Amino acid sequence: MLSVRALRCACNAPHVTRSSAPAISALLAPIRLSSSSATATVEEQDENGEADEIVSRERDLNKPKNPSSQLAMMFGEEHAKKNHSISWDLRKLDLELMRIYSRQRAITETVKGPYRVRTVARDQEKSVKIDVRDNKVFVQKSTIPNIWLRDNCQCGSCMHEATKQRLLDTFSIPKDIAIKTHSFDGSVLKIEWSDGHQSEFSREFFSRTTNPERQNAILRQGLTTVKLWDSTIASDPPKEYYRLTGRAKIARVLLKIRQYGFCYVDDTPITPKATKGLLERIAFIRNTHYGGFYDFTADLASKDTAYTNIALEAHTDNTYFSDPAGLQAFHLLSHTDGEGGASLLVDGFKVADELCKTDREAYEILSTVNVYAHASGNEGISIQPYRAFPVLEHDSLTGDLLRVRWNSSDRASIELPIDKVETWYDAARKFDALLKKKENEYWEQLIPGRVLIFDNWRVLHGRSKFTGKRRICGGYINRDDWISKYKMLQLGREKVLGSLASG
Ligand SMILES: [Zn+2]
Known part of the structure; x- marks a missing residue:
């Protein structure tokens, strides 16, 4: 087996x-x-x-x-x-x-260490020295291959001006493409190629080619300085107001989610329509086997523990997907004839950081041992990711923590020989203990009008058991879509699109 x-x-x-x-x-x-x-x-x-x-x-x-x-x-x-x-x-x-x-x-298959939980991300433009000699461009001390430079010509006939898609047939470029003449026009380098084509490259275009990976990751992934938190965040949780979250202003919500992993949107009209509209300002809502935007009362219609009234430990959703949802939103529309059902949030990056600092070996095990998960509650469905993933996933270029996958209910097999699986259990027990530490648990009673939106790749959620009838609506948004929106609003189209070739 x-x-x-x-x-x-x-x-x-x-x-x-x-x-x-x-x-x-x-x-x-x-x-x-x-x-x-x-x-x-x-x-x-x-x-x-x-x-x-x-x-x-x-x-x-x-x-x-x-x-x-x-x-x-x-x-x-x-x-x-x-x-x-x-x-x-x-x-x-x-x-x-x-x-x-x-x-x-x-x-x-797993990313090699050293790993770390990155908290600081400052995008600093640096000025680079550009030279042209011996038929080659040099940026600082690095040689820029002619084929790469010609292939990334930014002119309108080589690259579509609106979509930034390549129009040039890369393999029509001669293998020995050479610089025929060149000149500097202010900070712009003009090149005439041996195939007769002319290109212009800005200094900013070149500066990213020699950036360290950690620097380029900031723009590519939309990283910002992260604020790790614990239960004390209860006194001042990140929040915005619905009336201030118009299409352009949704950036304020996204920035807070990037910094804290979650944000409340207060004074939201207590309707599924307003909640759905709010989410759609970020991106389209993801469909899954549970449906798209949901509006449910605890009744076990979809066969998942989330739809019951029992307590749920802190977990991330969609560990059974190859690509778990990036954002998740909840809006408690009503709670009648009962009590309980407080929401639990835990900062997975903060807890991972704590584990990394206190038990490096356990951290390494959770970062290297792949684990499968499944969703099999609905009729005719048993979803598993195309491969197993570790609990703590890291960026392959920088070693920075990218995603936490933690859901004990949905866990399937552990990708270790059976006589070795105890090592995973030992490490996971330590992570679990930190997740359940009182100081790391932030409890809050959701109220109608307050929408909770959180980063499912970072923040774990749960709830206490409840009595009575709760009506909740919400949905998932893909990670790539919300990060795209965040980047475009926060950094601007020019900066984001200007970094495609080298970032
Ligand atoms: Zn061109």
Whole structure:
């Protein structure tokens, strides 16, 4: 079962093109090139794929067959038996190798450390020295390859002025494209290329080419300085007022969500329509198997614990999706004939930072061990992400914490050999204890008119149990869509689009 589980992961070193070639030939090299299933044996053609192939092989290994009588006749009984025995040994080795590679792929799939929780992000323009010599542009001490520069020509015939999409056929550029002449016009570098084309590049265009990754990530991901918080945020939580959140002003809400991971929008009309309209000022509402914008009363219509009245521990939503929702919003429209149902928020980045500082090993385990999740409550549905992800996910270029995935109810398998899974449980127990520390829990009773919008990649949410009838509306927004809106409003189109080639 374990090898089956491990094989579900996407490929990483060593890469193997899915193959159905016979086991012995596979042993000749760890990289198998056959991608065709045309030569598959009957057992290997099973529609369940590679996993079944392995199960089937394991079954085979337990039941060795006698060498065929044809072989015995051709080579003699003794040779045939020897050949048979060697071939079984090779198949066993093949199986073992597949297990080892699976494990290697699972490990290398996660981002390597050192990790950290980034809190400061200041975008600083730096002035760079640009030189042209020996047919090459130099920015500081880095050489800018001519092919890259020509490919990123910013002129209207190479790049669509409105959409910033490339119009130029990259591979029509000669491999040996060269600078014929150049001149500086103020801070603009003008180049005439050997293919006759003329380009102009600004100093700002070049400055980002030599930026450290951490600097470029600020613009690409819309990072800002983050304020980590604990339960004391209750005295002054981030909030805005509905009347001040028009299309252009929604940036104020988004900035607070970027800084704190959540923001209230007070004095919102107590209707689903106004709430939906507010969310749509950010971006379109995401559809899932639960629907799009929801307006529900606790009745277990959608078979998920969120739709009941029981207490929910702090968790993130959508761990069962490859791409969990970026934002989530709640608006309590009414609560009648009962009490309870206080909302719980926990700053996942703050708690991760605490773990990172107090137990580095546990932090590393939660950052490297992939975990699956599922959503199977609705009829005919069992969703799993296309691969497993660690609880703490980091930016592959900077090592900065990007996303927290934490939902014990929806957790499926842990991508470790069964005799090693305790290491994950030990690390997760420590994270869980920090999440449940009183000082980290911010409790608030939601009230009609107050919309809670929070970053589902950072802030965990939960609630206490309640009695009576609660009507809540809300929805999800994709991460890429809300960050896009935030960037365009906060940083401006020119800055965001000006950094596409080098950021
Ligand atoms: Zn051009």
